[in-house]
Amino acid sequence: MRFFSVQVGGQSARVTFSYTMARKRVSSGGKGLWIGIAAAVGCFVLLALLLVKLVFGDLLQNSSGNSSSGAGAVSALDLEVYKENARGLTGNLYQLSGEVQETLRWTADRGRLISLDCRDDATDVLLPVHVPQQFRDVNIERGASLTMTVRVSRDGTLVAEGVEG
Numbered sequence: 001m002r003f004f005s006v007q008v009g010g011q012s013a014r015v016t017f018s019y020t021m022a023r024k025r026v027s028s029g030g031k032g033l034w035i036g037i038a039a040a041v042g043c044f045v046l047l048a049l050l051l052v053k054l055v056f057g058d059l060l061q062n063s064s065g066n067s068s069s070g071a072g073a074v075s076a077l078d079l080e081v082y083k084e085n086a087r088g089l090t091g092n093l094y095q096l097s098g099e100v101q102e103t104l105r106w107t108a109d110r111g112r113l114i115s116l117d118c119r120d121d122a123t124d125v126l127l128p129v130h131v132p133q134q135f136r137d138v139n140i141e142r143g144a145s146l147t148m149t150v151r152v153s154r155d156g157t158l159v160a161e162g163v164e165g
Helices: 031-062 079-084
Strands: 002-008 011-017 093-107 111-119 124-131 145-152 158-164
Touching: 079 124, 093 124
Parallel strands: 124 158
Antiparallel strands: 002 011, 093 111, 093 145, 111 124, 145 158
């Protein structure tokens, strides 16, 4: 405490000032910093796991023994949507079942282009399907019923990625 004396008009008065020095705040151990670091590490690990799944997921799935099938978890191709806008489905995988009507073209290095008669509840349509050379051992004859996993290419063509006879 500090005391000061003040004289006003011949009278003296004693004034007392009391103050304390401000202390520097002590850190609470950086709790917020540790929470931030833990959140950043957690996000990094999650992103790394998603990246591994994205990059290696197809390899692990195809090595499970049914590389010629692949029709298990793929949705069925909506024939009406495909007829209206095939290019809008570019890059997507679908399951497709139908009867082979004829082989439209065959080359030793590219495979076959077949005409597949596909039906669903409301639509009956002939679809061209490119069957790559990797399926050369699959017997594809006129009248055969096939279930395929197909990918829609950039130009809207269906390309077989799995064939079951």
